Amino acid sequence: MNGFDLRHSGLSGAVAGAHRAIGFRPRLWPTVFALPVLVLLLALGVWQVQRLHWKEGLIAERQAATSAAPVPVPASLDRPRSDMEFRHVFARGVFLNDKEIYVYAAPRAGEIGFDVLTPLVQKDGQIVFVNRGFVPVGLRDPEKRAAGEIAGPVRVAGLLRLPPAGKPNWFVPANDPRHNRWFWIDLANMAAADGLSRVAPFYVDADATPNPGGWPEGGLTRVHLPNNHLQYALTWFSLAVALLVIYVLYHRKPGAR
Numbered sequence: 001m002n003g004f005d006l007r008h009s010g011l012s013g014a015v016a017g018a019h020r021a022i023g024f025r026p027r028l029w030p031t032v033f034a035l036p037v038l039v040l041l042l043a044l045g046v047w048q049v050q051r052l053h054w055k056e057g058l059i060a061e062r063q064a065a066t067s068a069a070p071v072p073v074p075a076s077l078d079r080p081r082s083d084m085e086f087r088h089v090f091a092r093g094v095f096l097n098d099k100e101i102y103v104y105a106a107p108r109a110g111e112i113g114f115d116v117l118t119p120l121v122q123k124d125g126q127i128v129f130v131n132r133g134f135v136p137v138g139l140r141d142p143e144k145r146a147a148g149e150i151a152g153p154v155r156v157a158g159l160l161r162l163p164p165a166g167k168p169n170w171f172v173p174a175n176d177p178r179h180n181r182w183f184w185i186d187l188a189n190m191a192a193a194d195g196l197s198r199v200a201p202f203y204v205d206a207d208a209t210p211n212p213g214g215w216p217e218g219g220l221t222r223v224h225l226p227n228n229h230l231q232y233a234l235t236w237f238s239l240a241v242a243l244l245v246i247y248v249l250y251h252r253k254p255g256a257r
Contacts, residue, residue, distance in 0.1 A: 045236035052229035093122040129203040133218035147213030158206040
């Protein structure tokens with residue numbers, strides 16, 4: 001009986017020692033700090049998963065639009081459906097070269113410049129702005145690229161684009177119509193600045209068909225959409241797991257020592 005008691009007592013001591021070795025005792029202030037951070041990291045991960053699905057749908061829509069057969073530009077002055085954006089379209093008319101609009105463009109190959117938007121008057125009198133493409137700062141003056149100032153009837157092909165509903169974000173400067181300084185496309189105010197009516201609520205990004213003299217340079221529309229949301233989601237979830245592991249290890253109750 002005594003031997004049994006000793007063995008039983010030894011087993012109980014081992015279990016108690018193991019319990020002490022793996023004990024867990026959360027502390028108030030580390031918990032107060034870690035819990036909201038953990039919730040935030042998980043929420044950011046879920047948000048990026050939602051963004052991933054949204055971006056995949058947007059990419060599929062754009063691929064479907066860019067792969068569709070070319071169609072004439074809409075004849076109506078109503079705003080086209082959103083699924084019309086990035087469709088290949090074509091139009092015929094005459095450029096109003098004396099009413100060019102210059103929109104500051106992102107640097108191309110390290111060179112800053114402008115996108116040249118020119119009104120195109122169609123046979124029915126409707127006007128559609130055509131983004132003919134990029135010119136460097138030194139070629140802003142039409143006289144320096146006179147060969148590209150096409151006179152007479154032309155056929156323009158490119159992608160239908162819808163302008164933003166307003167200023168894209170706080171970092172984009174306001175347009176200055178008086179001095180023909182434009183930082184984002186605002187068709188209504190551009191038409192007013194040029195004294196034009198019957199202007200379409202969309203514009204056309206010209207394709208890469210070379211212009212006489214090489215300028216403006218068309219075909220520079222950025223169609224590809226980056227999709228890094230899966231990486232972002234994995235990053236946030238990994239940080240959440242790392243925080244949880246650190247929290248648990250920090251609160252493990254010391255063993256025999």
